[in-house]
Amino acid sequence: MTEKIGVYVCHCGSNIAGVVTVAEVSQWAGEELASEGVVISRDYKFMCSSLGQELIQKDIQEMGLTRVVVAACSPHLHEATFRTACKNAGLNPYLCELVSIREQDSWVHTDKEAATQKAKAIISGGVARVAHHESLEPLRVPIHPDTLVVGGGIAGIQAALEIADAGFHVYLVEKEPSIGGHMAQFDKTFPTLDCSACILTPKMVQVGSHPNITLLTWSEVTKVDGYVGSFAVTINKKARYVNTDTCTGCGICWEKCPKKVRDEVFEVGLGNRKAVYTPFPQAVPKYPVIDAPNCTYFIKGTCKACEKFCPTGAINFEQKDEEITIPVGNIILATGYDLFDAKRIPQYGYGRLENVFTSLEFERLSNAAGPTGGNIVLRDGKTVPKAVAIVHCVGSRDQNYNPYCSSICCMQSLKFAHLVHERTGAEVYNFYIDIRTPSKGYEEFYNRLLEEGTNFVRGKVAEISSVARVPEEQGKLVIQVEDTLIGKQRRIPVDMVILSTGIQARHDAKEVAKMFGISCSADNWYIERHPKLDPIATMTDGIYIAGCVQGPKDIPASVAQGAAAAARVLGKIQQKEISLEPVRATVNQEQCSGCRICNDLCPFNAILFHEETMVSEVNPALCQGCGTCVAGCPAGAISGTGFSNDQILSQINGLLLLRITDQEYA
Amino acid sequence: MTTKPKFAMYWAASCGGCEIAVLNIHEKILDVDANFEVVFWPVAMDAKYKDVEAMEDGSILLTLFNGGIRNDENEHIAKLLRQKSKILVAFGSCANEGCIPGLANFTPIQEIVDTAFSTLTTENPDNIRPQTTYAMPEGEIHIPTLYPILKTLDQVVDVDYYMPGCPPESHQIAAVIDLVIQVLQGKAELPPKGAVIGVGLSTVCDDCKRTRNIKKIKQFGRIQLQHSDPELCLLEQGIPCNGPATRQGCGALCPAAGAQCIGCYGPAEGVIDYGARLVAAFASVVDSNNPDEIDQIMDGLVDPAGQFYRFNLAGSLLKGSLTAIRSISK
Ligand SMILES: Cc1cc2nc3c(=O)[nH]c(=O)nc-3n(C[C@H](O)[C@H](O)[C@H](O)COP(=O)(O)OP(=O)(O)OC[C@H]3O[C@@H](n4cnc5c(N)ncnc54)[C@H](O)[C@@H]3O)c2cc1C
Ligand code: SF4
Ligand code: SF4
Ligand code: SF4
Ligand code: SF4
Numbered sequence: 001m002t003e004k005i006g007v008y009v010c011h012c013g014s015n016i017a018g019v020v021t022v023a024e025v026s027q028w029a030g031e032e033l034a035s036e037g038v039v040i041s042r043d044y045k046f047m048c049s050s051l052g053q054e055l056i057q058k059d060i061q062e063m064g065l066t067r068v069v070v071a072a073c074s075p076h077l078h079e080a081t082f083r084t085a086c087k088n089a090g091l092n093p094y095l096c097e098l099v100s101i102r103e104q105d106s107w108v109h110t111d112k113e114a115a116t117q118k119a120k121a122i123i124s125g126g127v128a129r130v131a132h133h134e135s136l137e138p139l140r141v142p143i144h145p146d147t148l149v150v151g152g153g154i155a156g157i158q159a160a161l162e163i164a165d166a167g168f169h170v171y172l173v174e175k176e177p178s179i180g181g182h183m184a185q186f187d188k189t190f191p192t193l194d195c196s197a198c199i200l201t202p203k204m205v206q207v208g209s210h211p212n213i214t215l216l217t218w219s220e221v222t223k224v225d226g227y228v229g230s231f232a233v234t235i236n237k238k239a240r241y242v243n244t245d246t247c248t249g250c251g252i253c254w255e256k257c258p259k260k261v262r263d264e265v266f267e268v269g270l271g272n273r274k275a276v277y278t279p280f281p282q283a284v285p286k287y288p289v290i291d292a293p294n295c296t297y298f299i300k301g302t303c304k305a306c307e308k309f310c311p312t313g314a315i316n317f318e319q320k321d322e323e324i325t326i327p328v329g330n331i332i333l334a335t336g337y338d339l340f341d342a343k344r345i346p347q348y349g350y351g352r353l354e355n356v357f358t359s360l361e362f363e364r365l366s367n368a369a370g371p372t373g374g375n376i377v378l379r380d381g382k383t384v385p386k387a388v389a390i391v392h393c394v395g396s397r398d399q400n401y402n403p404y405c406s407s408i409c410c411m412q413s414l415k416f417a418h419l420v421h422e423r424t425g426a427e428v429y430n431f432y433i434d435i436r437t438p439s440k441g442y443e444e445f446y447n448r449l450l451e452e453g454t455n456f457v458r459g460k461v462a463e464i465s466s467v468a469r470v471p472e473e474q475g476k477l478v479i480q481v482e483d484t485l486i487g488k489q490r491r492i493p494v495d496m497v498i499l500s501t502g503i504q505a506r507h508d509a510k511e512v513a514k515m516f517g518i519s520c521s522a523d524n525w526y527i528e529r530h531p532k533l534d535p536i537a538t539m540t541d542g543i544y545i546a547g548c549v550q551g552p553k554d555i556p557a558s559v560a561q562g563a564a565a566a567a568r569v570l571g572k573i574q575q576k577e578i579s580l581e582p583v584r585a586t587v588n589q590e591q592c593s594g595c596r597i598c599n600d601l602c603p604f605n606a607i608l609f610h611e612e613t614m615v616s617e618v619n620p621a622l623c624q625g626c627g628t629c630v631a632g633c634p635a636g637a638i639s640g641t642g643f644s645n646d647q648i649l650s651q652i653n654g655l656l657l658l659r660i661t662d663q664e665y666a
Numbered sequence: 667m668t669t670k671p672k673f674a675m676y677w678a679a680s681c682g683g684c685e686i687a688v689l690n691i692h693e694k695i696l697d698v699d700a701n702f703e704v705v706f707w708p709v710a711m712d713a714k715y716k717d718v719e720a721m722e723d724g725s726i727l728l729t730l731f732n733g734g735i736r737n738d739e740n741e742h743i744a745k746l747l748r749q750k751s752k753i754l755v756a757f758g759s760c761a762n763e764g765c766i767p768g769l770a771n772f773t774p775i776q777e778i779v780d781t782a783f784s785t786l787t788t789e790n791p792d793n794i795r796p797q798t799t800y801a802m803p804e805g806e807i808h809i810p811t812l813y814p815i816l817k818t819l820d821q822v823v824d825v826d827y828y829m830p831g832c833p834p835e836s837h838q839i840a841a842v843i844d845l846v847i848q849v850l851q852g853k854a855e856l857p858p859k860g861a862v863i864g865v866g867l868s869t870v871c872d873d874c875k876r877t878r879n880i881k882k883i884k885q886f887g888r889i890q891l892q893h894s895d896p897e898l899c900l901l902e903q904g905i906p907c908n909g910p911a912t913r914q915g916c917g918a919l920c921p922a923a924g925a926q927c928i929g930c931y932g933p934a935e936g937v938i939d940y941g942a943r944l945v946a947a948f949a950s951v952v953d954s955n956n957p958d959e960i961d962q963i964m965d966g967l968v969d970p971a972g973q974f975y976r977f978n979l980a981g982s983l984l985k986g987s988l989t990a991i992r993s994i995s996k
Contacts, residue, residue: 591935593871595901595910597947599880609880614872634911634947635869636937645938 003037003131006065007123008056010047010072012102019106021116025071029123036127036654039063047072048081056082057089067133068096069126071119074103092135094582094642099126121655128654132646138579141229141621144329145573148173148233150221150512153181154555155547156334157203158562159569164212166570171326172207173235174217176265178283179204181336185266185360187367187374189555190415191445197369201282208284218289222323224331224516224605227621228542229578231328239319241290242276247314249286253306254278261294268360271371276306276315281369290315330542330569333526334562335512337503337548340395340402347463348394348499354379355477356464356497359412366419376423378496385495388420389479391461392432396502404523406502407552410436413500414445417454420498429455429492431481439554457492458485464497503552517604517622518543525551536565539624540604541580544568583625583642585618591637592616598629598638671727671850673702674718675757676747677709678733678740679767679816684758685709687833688730694840701847702728706747715743721750728846730757730829734764734980735817739810748823753846753856755863759832761819763932763940764980766832771815771979771986772971774993779812814993815986828862832930832977835916838864862935866914869934870927871899873918874909878902882953886966889926900926901951904966906973911937911944929977939983941974 009026011017022043030041040059044052047070059065068091070082075098083093101119109115145168149160152174160172172179183189184204186196207213216235223234242253257274266279273279275295278288296303297317307315342350342358350356355378357365368374377384390413396406410432417428430449435456437443450456463480469491476493483490505524506512513520518538519527526545529537536544544565547558572578585606587598594614598607606622607629609615618629618638630640677685689695689710698704705726706713729751735741748754759765770778783790798811819825829842842864848854857863866872878899885904894900900907900921907926909918915931933940948967954960967973975982985991 590867591869593869593910593914594878595869595871595881595899596878597881597910597951600882601950628950631946632950634937634943635871635934636943637868637934645936649938 003066004039004064005033005037005067005069005127005130006056006059006063007033007038007041007127008047008052008068008070008072009041009043009101009119009123010052010070011043011045012047012072012106013045016072016102016106016119019109019112019115020101020119021112022119025101025116025119025123028120029127032120033124033127036124037067037131038127039065048078053081053085056085060086060089060091065091066095067130069123069130070096070098071101071123071126072098074098074100094136095130095133097126097130097133099123121657124657125651125653125655129647129651132644132650133642136582136641138582139584139620140577140579141227142577143229143572143575144231144327145169146171146326146328147569147573148221148231148326148328148331149334150331151181151334151336151547151549152176152179152207152215152217153334153336153547153558154183154200154203155336155549155558155562156181156332157207158559159332159334159546159566160207160213161203161210162563162566163569164210166566167212168570168573169212169214171214171216171233171235171328173219173221174215175220176279177218177240177277177289178279178285179207179215179217180280180282180284182360183555184280184282185268185367186363187370188415188419190411191439191441193415193418197282201284204282204284208286215285217285221515226327227606227619228540228572228580229329229621231331231542232325233328233331234323234325237322237324238289239292239321240287241292241315241317241319242287243314243316243319244285244287245314246312247287247310248312249278249288250311251288252309252311253315254288256305256309258303258305259294259296261291267364267371268358270361270364287314290317330544330572331516332544332546332562332565332569333512333516333518333549334546334558334565335506335509335549337552338506340406340501340504342394342499342501344401345394348391348461348497349464349466349477350499353464353466353477353497355385355495356499358499358501359409359416360501362416362498366416366423374423376420383495384424385420385426386424387427387476387492387494388424388429388496388498389461389464389477389492389494390416390420390428390430390498390500391464391479392430392435392500393460394499394501395504397433402502402504402523404552405436406504407436408554409500409502411442411445411554413498414449414454416498416500417449418452421452421454426495427455429457429479429494431457431459431461431479433458433460439556457481457483457490459483459490468493503548506549509549516540516543517606518545519603525549536561536568541578541624542572580621581625583640584620584623585625585627585630585638585640586620587616587618587633588637588639589613589615589617591635592633593635593637595634597634598632601628601632602626603628670701670703672705672725673698674704674706674726674729674747674751675709676706676729676731676733676743678731678744678761678819679736680733680758680760681766682709684730684732684760684833687758687831687836688839690836691840691843692836694843697847698843701850715746718743718746718750723749724752726751728753728755730755731819732758732761732833734760734767735813735819735822736767737810737812741813741817741822744819744823753826754819754823755827755829756819756825757829758834759830759930759932759977762828762830762981763978764816764818765930765977768816768818768978768980768986769971769976771990773987774989775812775814776993815990816980818981821980826859827857828860829864830862830913830930830932831864831915834864835919838915862913864915865931867935868914870909870912870914870916870918870921870931872914873916874899874921875918876900876921881951883948883951883963884953885963888968894924896924906948906967908944908973910947911940932978932981940978941982941984944974 007029026043086096087093160170219237225232254274259275260272263273292298364370395401459481468474473493479492509524528535546561546565592615876899908929909927912929913931
């Protein structure tokens with residue numbers, strides 16, 4: 001045995017020492033593993049403290065250790081700490097192995113004797129493994145200073161502005177004709193009830209005129225190549241049929257356009273727009289788009305009213321989709337959410353019972369710039385409701401639909417109750433399971449609603465029906481609910497029902513995630529690198545997430561994430577170059593048969609296939625070392641740095657403390 | 667009399683195909699005769715074990731040993747030939763990794779014997795079973811004792827080189843013989859000990875002419891049940907071809923003939939467990955995320971043991987079933 005291995009066993013206060021007899025383990029390793037190359041074994045109260053680290057460094061320098069095994073917490077927590085300690089003492093950081101005797105031992109066992117034995121086995125595995133480690137150097141790649149932000153909702157807007165204000169260039173891609181996202185559809189925002197447009201539009205205008213922002217609306221990303229520092233992103237700019245160089249946004253075209261189209265996106269079906277349109281008056285950019293499938297000219301070949309009346313001749317029916325490819329160093333995904341489809345709960349009658357509305361419909365109904373001018377009326381467009389039911393948690397916290405809490409519905413329901421009260425004086429009933437108002441100013445808002453005289457009924461609504469049982473129910477919508485506070489079934493007749501539909505991941509979230517090489521949770525929210533400590537980074541270097549794409553949240557949280565993602569990107573840009581973990585997969589070109597089994601396996605799209613030579617290759621800058629392809633390659637042609645057969649098998653042998661002898665088979 | 671180096675070949679638990687493959691090298695066999703003195707080769711010439719026992723240790727230059735170690739006779743000769751040979755080659759799939767005889771490692775000895783002595787076509791009215799020792803008037807006689815499971819050659823003795831294949835392809839055998847002759851003439855060097863010889867570096871797919879795409883499998887099916895596209899990779903058509911995992915060497919014979927590779931050339935370089943590798947690979951390209959559908963797709967592989975371990979059960983990490991490993995010969 002030529003390696004000189006040092007073993008350091010941590011007490012982690014009583015976290016480990018409370019269950020594992022640390023001193024015994026350390027002594028055992030020094031004696032029993034001497035034959036495996038262990039020359040020193042120590043235990044210490046907190047190995048991660050600077051004193052603990054100094055112990056290791058001193059031994060490296062004075063005893064000439066060539067390998068280090070630290071038995072402590074999980075590599076997730078302190079691998080970097082101990083690697084850096086080794087590096088500072090002149091030992092290649094990858095010659096250090098951190099084995100977990102806390103998460104995998106002391107925290108999950110109560111039998112002290114057995115846990116102590118297990119710690120020995122774990123350390124024995126680490127010692128056997130570390131002997132096969134190699135010195136590695138991190139990969140260095142330059143960072144392109146430009147950034148791509150996908151999604152122009154409030155999260156994307158915030159991120160783009162922060163980066164642009166810091167002096168770096170941003171491409172903001174939005175698939176709709178205007179930025180703004182869902183927030184642009186609201187009238188008032190909880191809990192302060194400030195006017196959504198008043199706080200949003202100034203930011204939109206800033207984006208539109210910022211010298212550091214290239215705004216690409218009516219556009220979608222179609223392909224992402226490359227890796228952190230140098231992505232090549234292909235964007236499809238859909239034909240607008242309007243020349244943005246000459247268009248002044250005067251609005252004559254949509255005034256003159258004879259074709260009315262139901263607006264299913266911005267007005268959620270409650271209002272109309274023209275075939276040439278901007279989704280709302282404050283749209284940014286101000287240029288309209290022609291909705292070709294609905295345009296009379298595109299359907300019948302005649303009309304061109306817009307072209308005729310456009311004072312600057314900006315209409316161009318010949319325009320084609322345009323594909324551009326841009327280089328960027330980092331990407332922020334802020335593609336937001338979809339509303340839960342209320343039709344999935346048939347007993348609530350949405351789509352069948354006229355005066356059942358979704359939350360987003362109500363937002364448009366109550367919006368001063370909306371289809372009713374902000375008048376809260378029934379679907380007939382004129383009748384003011386006298387009694388309104390607001391149903392919380394629709395599609396959320398329900399094992400049949402979305403098990404999670406949409407986090408914003410309680411507050412939006414309270415906001416709705418307030419607006420109904422204020423504008424109609426109607427009797428308002430809020431049906432809730434639990435009221436959840438955990439953020440700043442939220443509980444106060446709830447108290448305000450209680451004082452306003454809203455009726456709060458605790459219970460999950462069973463059914464909404466138009467079938468009357470008693471004369472008072474005639475012509476009404478009846479809410480059937482068990483009021484759990486009084487323990488009684490109740491039937492409450494109302495004129496209007498607002499379903500506080502929850503939010504869910506976008507219908508295309510999975511495909512978009514795949515294109516960018518990141519992963520989704522079971523509910524299709526994008527997965528953060530760490531739920532607490534790194535909520536805006538993803539497992540793919542250079543790709544960040546912000547806003548509701550990461551999970552349900554309100555505007556303040558979306559803005560905070562947008563800003564946080566921007567800060568992370570700015571930090572990366574400032575470094576000009578980044579180092580990547582050298583734990584990567586590589587394909588042995590001679591061994592690869594070109595069977596193509598691995599080609600679609602990589603969650604980070606790191607594998608490419610060369611048609612000419614019929615071999616596959618891993619792009620080291622994209623590879624995250626996850627090992628999927630290594631396990632998948634039947635030819636054994638792919639190896640993962642740090643996870644060679646020798647390393648894994650010797651660790652298993654070490655763990656077993658004895659080798660399985662052939663005796664057993666004879 | 668002669669100073670030609672000595673050559674031996676032996677069959678243990680095997681079918682005899684490997685011997686035929688050696689004879690199948692046609693006129694090259696004359697080179698064997700010209701360059702070697704054949705001292706022991708039961709299939710081709712008469713010889714007694716005691717003749718081998720009488721030879722000097724290390725006096726045979728090259729021994730091709732085919733067959734697995736199923737009984738004490740196999741083991742005795744394996745050890746004897748190891749002692750007498752300079753170069754011992756595990757020749758053919760059985761010696762390398764157990765091959766078809768190794769598939770019996772799933773079954774306890776008693777069951778194997780019962781099956782063999784009570785099939786429909788076996789006439790055995792007294793339901794007799796073989797005895798390993800039997801007292802005759804002339805004295806006690808012995809037949810070899812079965813081991814609980816079949817072992818590969820290198821599980822019993824030290825092996826210098828490995829030459830897989832069921833059987834090894836004749837052109838590969840000829841090439842290896844050529845190489846040894848060149849080494850004898852000082853024109854070439856032997857590969858490092860432990861090397862797999864008579865093979866390529868990659869897998870069968872490397873030689874296969876069929877076009878292939880990114881693989882996504884929605885259904886597995888047996889080849890006889892479907893019409894396959896002769897130009898397209900079989901695996902992509904749901905026919906479970908073992909080519910991706912099987913050592914290159916045969917020239918992709920089976921897929922060229924329209925049949926899937928069944929894996930006779932064994933695992934690729936550096937692969938520890940052939941079957942596990944292949945399971946992982948097939949599972950990786952199953953095109954579904956729905957557990958029920960996945961089960962349904964996997965049900966298309968009707969004989970997993972035969973699919974994944976047909977040739978290499980004895981040499982796998984598993985080696986056999988526990989009931990077989992613990993079974994005792996009576
Ligand atoms: C009815 C309702 C009322 C609410 N009221 C309030 C409130 O009063 N106060 C509050 O704090 N929060 C409220 N919320 C929550 C609020 O809407 C969200 O917190 C906020 O909109 C999240 O912003 P975002 O940028 O993450 O997503 P979004 O607003 O959804 O923006 C995402 C943007 O990305 C675009 N996009 C999507 N996919 C792509 C793609 N592939 N390529 C390019 N662009 C794409 C979309 O078109 C959209 O413009 C409410 C939510 C609902 C449903
Ligand atoms: S799975 Fe292995 S052999 Fe097949 S193409 Fe990929 S690297 Fe090559
Ligand atoms: S180890 Fe393989 S599958 Fe995993 S990231 Fe790297 S190339 Fe992709
Ligand atoms: S048919 Fe078999 S050998 Fe040929 S490429 Fe497909 S998997 Fe490989
Ligand atoms: S294709 Fe496979 S089964 Fe057929 S000969 Fe070659 S290695 Fe053997």
